[in-house]
Amino acid sequence: MPRVVVFDEFGGPDVMRVVEEPVVEPVAGEVRVRIEAFAVNPLDQMVRSGTSPVTVPLPHARLGVEGTGVIDALGPETSGLEIGDPVILTAVPDASARGSYAEYTTVPASQVIARPSGLGITEAAAVWVAYSTAYGALVEKAGMRPGDQVLITAASSAVGRAAMQIAHQIGAVPIAVTRHAARTDDLLAAGAATVIATDNMDVVQAVRHHTGGNGADIVLDIVMGPGQQDLLKAARPGGTLVAAGFLDPRPTPFPRSTPLTIFSYRSFEHSLDGVVVKRMAAFLNAGVRLGALRPAIDKVFALNDVVEAHRHLEKGLHAGKKIVVAV
Incomplete structure (x- = not known):
């Protein structure tokens, strides 16, 4: 079964564990994304440690607000996307329930954009x-x-x-x-x-x-x-x-x-606004095409090494460059 990162209590990186769970079918208006890579963000560290102002229900909470992958399934009444489309997640408003630290996740179809063709998988995971x-x-x-x-x-x-x-x-x-x-x-x-x-x-x-x-x-x-x-x-x-x-x-x-x-x-002020997200996507595509926009990647970890990825984040050795986990 697919792997998912969860935690049952707040604390240091060691509270995270990788478990196997069945895939979830997308409901109306949703897509299921096969995650190829996700970025580790300071917000994830805050959520995991219990210092985030967001309420996180325990146990079995998930992490991750950023990632890239391929559309794996379409829910009923979902249009404008096809199975196999490479996408970037633009928002995961309920990350504690279906965050991007996983091999699969479901999100509303309105919260993905096409992955710019000029970005590799690790860059696409870290850009948004x-x-x-x-x-x-x-x-x-x-x-x-x-x-x-x-x-x-x-x-x-x-x-x-x-x-x-x-x-x-x-x-x-x-x-x-x-x-x-x-x-x-x-x-x-x-x-x-x-x-x-x-x-x-x-x-x-x-x-x-x-x-x-x-x-x-x-x-x-x-x-x-x-x-x-x-x-x-x-x-x-x-x-x-x-x-x-x-x-x-x-x-x-x-x-x-x-x-x-x-x-x-x-950022959620605009990341949940479809009109602004379209402008952002157009600007991102133009910047990638011109070579003006390119995220700096510090280090890439494997999914089973997600605890080490968080330890690396906490050491502060990344100098603001993104840490990516390849699934």
């Missing part, structure tokens, strides 16, 4: 969460335009790397922020126009220098916490800040008076 988050925040929310100076925090993260690539595709200028100067060369190679390392630079002064004194047009804050105050000062009056992450667990002071437009963004 980071790409859709960065695209949704920068393009849909902030309205990024050619020439915009875009300040990107946690630039070494998967979302940060995707944001730099998307900025380039639009014609904007990505300014990368990192905590460590040692990552400068890697970020420049990843597409940053310039890199601001907070271990030896003042963010506000550096941004003013690189923008001719104007400040950033858009700030993508993936970190939040007290450091957001400097980001607000680094933006130009009338600019936009999008808070799209929470890597810093410390409280974020509420800006009392600022000349900026501030948005809070979560």
Whole structure:
């Protein structure tokens, strides 16, 4: 029988186990996907450890919000897809019940898109969460335009790397922020126009220098916490800040008076909107075709080694590159 990753209690990577379960038939409007690979995301770590704000029913909970595979079966009244179509999962809203850490899963047909022909299986497994988050925040929310100076925090993260690539595709200028100067060369190679390392630079002064004194047009804050105050000062009056992450667990002071437009963004805001997903898919296909969008892969594990994949994630050695599990 097909293999599925489940966990019965919250804790470290060792709570996960691989079991065998019969395949589930898709109901009306659903498809069954034979998963070929899935990505390991920080959200999976939070769900597994019990630190996610999402309610996870135990025991026998599943994991995984990202993956790629082939349509294996169609439910009644499902149209527009064929058995054998290679697809990417765009949303798994009930991942604890049918997440992508499995050889098969069922999802609504509206929550898959065609896999871009220019992406290999491991790349396709790793592209959607980071790409859709960065695209949704920068393009849909902030309205990024050619020439915009875009300040990107946690630039070494998967979302940060995707944001730099998307900025380039639009014609904007990505300014990368990192905590460590040692990552400068890697970020420049990843597409940053310039890199601001907070271990030896003042963010506000550096941004003013690189923008001719104007400040950033858009700030993508993936970190939040007290450091957001400097980001607000680094933006130009009338600019936009999008808070799209929470890597810093410390409280974020509420800006009392600022000349900026501030948005809070979560990827599910658009990943469940079919109209926006079509725009995202078109942009992704164009970027892949042009060679502008390409996820960085750190390491590939086998399904039976999923515990080791999570241990690798927790060690932080991936530097924001995606960890993929091939099924």
